[in-house]
Structures are given as structure tokens and as C-alpha cells.
Amino acid sequence: MGFVKFIIRRLLMLIPILLGVTFITYVISRVTVPNVARAWAGPRASPQALAALVARYHLDAPLYLQYFYYMRGLVTGDWGISPTTGRPVLYDLGVFFPATVELAIAAIIITIIIGIPTGILAALHQNGKIDHSIRFIYLAGFCSPPFFVGLAVLLVFGYYFNIFPTQGELSTSLAPPLKITGMYIVDSLLTGNWVDLKDSLWHIVLPASALALTYFGIVTRIMRSSMLEVFQRDFIRASFAKGLTRNAVVFKHAVRNAMIPTTTVLGLLLGALLSGTIVIEAIFIWPGIGYYAVLSIESLDFPSVMGITILFTISVILANLLADILYAVIDPRISV
């Protein structure tokens, strides 16, 4: 079974990457911060609290032992206590992660809705005015800092036209749906809570669109180039030769084949989106990991920052793996 072997090999790749990322950040934080316990506990902490912290994280041990203890904690599910919220980091991550996943999925859906048609359109008008205009728009998206798109969308649709809510995941007047996955849209759908469903869908539009507008060029560009490549193939000429209309050839044959390479960028896209959520969540006060990250960074809450880094690294790598698997499933000719 080559396929299973491939997945196992890719999952094993996670180990050196996680060792690397934790090692770098851990060592830097220890070497540069003079009094770690003081920095974590805050300026008002009592000597007892400091001593407890030192004992808890083995801060008096040599650096390599501290790292060992930290890693042992990670493996056994003890990711440290966040000084900001006073709760275990792993618990906090569990609270904030679903909202980010929800936002990223919504953003991917919007990215596909924008990216694939624009890619097809650009390919059909190769080097024409439409092609150039589309390229200009997605280049502007690529080149704009994520907070610019966020602020612009917020200003125009949130404040100026006042169409969409400007912050949060749900109106404060509503009670959140019964918690199943932690994602409000999914949960309200599962419990049949239509009021919450409508409200949370309404809330996700602006942040998800801001993310999608920044990154849809990734999809547009690959869709355009794979459409152009498919156009060169013999079966397209054969379809024309047997008398199919242009629309039938484009939508029945070309688009379907051009979609295959497009799936490979979904992993890349998800990685970019996850990084983008940090800024977008801060702007839209979206209660996800990005928002939590900004809060933790502001208070220099190191255990949480480490936890967020590890969680993001795992997510991005798993997303890439998922894209590779998807690629193999969609196109059976590809052996991995």
C-alpha cells in the first residue's frame, strides 16, 4: 500500500518540524528574557507564586532539561498555563480554534466562488482586456497587507453602507447555540436553531470575504494556467471536431480537467488563510486563534504563543497533506 505509506511518511515529517519550531522559539525566549518567571507571572506576582512557577516549569534546571520537560508536557497534554486567562493553554486553544476553522472554511468557499470563475474567464480572454483587469485585481489583493483589505471592507460594507455586522461571531443579544463542534454555524444548523444560523452567517460574511479578497489570486492564477494547458490537449480538439458547442467544451471538458491541479493549491491557500486570520480576526474581533494570538502577544504571554505556534504549524502541514491526498483521490492516474 503505497498510499498509506506515503501518509505515514508525511505524518512522520511533522516530528522534526515541530521539534525545530519549538526548539527555536523556546531557546530564543529563554536566552533573551532575563527573568522568565517574572515575565510570565507579571510584575505584581508574589515570591510564592514565582517559586511555584519556577518549580512548575523547572526554570532552575539547565536549558536542555527545561526544553525536555516542556516537550514532555506537550506530549502528555500539559501545554502550560496562560498567564493572561489563567487557564490551561490547551483548553484555551480548544475554545478559540473552532471559530478560526469556521472562518477559514468560509473564506475558502468564497475564494473558490471568486477564484474559479475569474480563472476561467481570464483563460477564455487570454491576454485580452478582461484577463489584464483580473490580473490587476488579484495582484492588488496579493500585494495589499491583509489589514488593508479588512479595514476597507469593514469601512465600506460595515460602516458606510451598514449592511453587515462589524464585529464578533454572533450578535450579543443572542444566546450561542448548543455547543457541539464549537463552530456556531455548524452547531446552529445541527440543533436547528435558525435564528442563530442566520445571524452567524451574517457575521461571517465580512471577515471571510476580506480573507478571500486577499488570497483568491492563488486560485485564479492556477485555474487560468491549467485551463490554458488543457486547451492545448487533443481531447479538446476532438470535442470541437465532433461538433460540441464552445460552452459545452469549456464547461464539460476543459473546466473539469483544469480543476485537478487547482486542488493542489488548496493546502497552500489554507496555510496563507490561517496566517491571514491573525490580522483579520483582530480587526473584526472574531473570537478565534488569531484574536487570541494578538491578545497573548500584547501581554507577552509566552506559553500561549508557543501553543498557538504549534497548533498553526500542525494545521498548515495537515492541510498540505490533505491537499495531496485529495489530489490523488481526484486523479487516479497520480500515484504517490
Added chain:
Amino acid sequence: MGAVIATGFLILAISVWITNNAILPFNIYVITPSIALQPPSFAHFLGTDDLGRDLFSRILAAAPIDAEVALSVVGSAVVFGLILGSVAGYVGGLVEEIIMRVTDVFLAFPGLVLALAIASALGPSVFNSILALTPVWWPSYTRLARGEALTVKSRQFVEASRASGQTTGHIVFKHIIPNILPVLLVYATLDIGNVILVFSVLSFIGLGAQPPLPEWGLLTSQGEQYLVSAPWYPIAPAVAILIVAIGFSLLGDGLRDVLDPRVRGLFS
């Protein structure tokens, strides 16, 4: 177009830096509360900020800071990439295996997250942002340099040098590196816009430049709370980033077409 924007940005950065902000129409640090948050006018081209400082001057004053960060990050990435990549490519064997596996591990990190983690461990400052961004940037240069080194390695002048008994160090520094430097410099040019984008995100979150320094991401983040009452305040610095990033991106596309019309990058 791209070349014009990129050159303009660099000239602006250098002249602001040399004259120590004297070239700017207004002093960027003097606070005048009576004219806070004024809309754009003839006197204040882009309005004023919440402390009555001229926003246009502050945006121009940010150019040297962003240029410094961008040049330092791509500069160190080129140096690391050149040395590691050419050694890996030329020496091969176990050395290559080790260098390239470490590079792969770094390439697999989500870049912004790694930079955030390092920057928050180091503490916020412009210099620390450079330290945080360099680990994100060097791996792709190492990979590029290795590929180039592999092709240069098989050229005749390298073989001749080896046949005449030169040491490995001599060959790497005298023959390999000078021959792959131009390619890396081209990539470095197109990367400047990307570094500025990521650095502005660091500053926006509060991990990069600190007040009262003017920096585009920081200015945007300071202006964010006035989005409704004074939209020009957060929007103008963000547009400055957009213009510079587009400039370098277009310049990169142009350079690539000139240098290698066959290769069309997927994501640049």
C-alpha cells in the same frame, strides 16, 4: 512602472534618511493637539493624526525604516543562502543532505507564524523584527543557491580549478558564489515587497516598530480606532504599503521576463 515605483521608494528612503527627516514638510514628532484628526487639505495633504502630526510627512518618514528592514532581511537571506546553498551544492554527500533537510524543515513552517513566535520571544523592536524575519527568508534562498550551484559545479572552469589542486573553500568562494550571486540578487529584489508586507503585519500586531516611530503597519494600527471618524488615517499608510508592494512585484515580473522568458513563476 514597477521600476519607477521601486526606484522612487529607494530614493525617498535614502533622502529621508540622509537628511534625517529635514526634507519632510512637517516635523513628524511635534504634537499639536489643536489640529488633531484634520481631514486632507492643502496644508496637510493626507490630513493629520490623533496628535496633530502631519500624516503625509509621517508616511514618507516610514520609508527608511521599511527599507532598512527589507534590505537587511533579504540581505542576510542572500548571504546565508549563498554560503549554505553553494556548499551543499558543491560538496554534496552528507553535508548536502544535512543542510537541505534542515532547509526543508524551515520551509515547512508557516512563515508568518514562525516570525510572530520569534518576534514575541525577542520582544518588539525594529531590530528584533529583522532577527525574526531572517529565519523565515533564508531557506528559499538556500534551495535556490543549491540548484544554481549544481549547474555551475559541472562547468569547465570549476573542473579546471579543481584539477589545478585548489581547495574546496577557494572554489566555493572564488568560483561558485560569484556565479550564482546575480540570480539570487534578482530574487532578492522581488522579495523586498514581500518583506515589507510581513513586517507591516508584525508592526500592526504590535511586534515590530514601536511608537512614536512612524511605520506603515504601526500607523495603520494606530489609526484603526478612527476608521469611521477619520478613515484617511488608517487607510493612507496601508495604501503606501500596497503601492510599494505592487511596485516591487511588477519589477520582479519584468526582471524575470528579461532574464528568463521560459520560466514563469506560479505565485509571483
